[in-house]
Amino acid sequence: MAWYVEQRQLPDPRVDADVERSCTSKQQYASEDDAHAHALMNGMGDVLYSYECRYCGFWHLTRRPPPR
Ligand SMILES: [Zn+2]
Numbered sequence: 001m002a003w004y005v006e007q008r009q010l011p012d013p014r015v016d017a018d019v020e021r022s023c024t025s026k027q028q029y030a031s032e033d034d035a036h037a038h039a040l041m042n043g044m045g046d047v048l049y050s051y052e053c054r055y056c057g058f059w060h061l062t063r064r065p066p067p068r
Pocket residue numbers: 022023053054055056057058060
């Protein structure tokens with residue numbers, strides 16, 4: 001996991017804690033299609049956005065549009 005620490009300009013322990021919590025509490029999907037398929041199955045296809053997590057490398061679902 002050292003690669004993302006090196007990329008960050010200002011390491012923030014609070015962010016790491018948030019990420020660790022979200023990555024372990026959120027479902028992890030192997031691909032965007034997998035994530036989106038689960039959103040659709042839950043009837044949330046119009047509500048949830050899938051995004052590739054820059055921390056764990058898997059895909060998560062979020063209600064917020066991911067920043068580009
Ligand atoms: Zn993650």
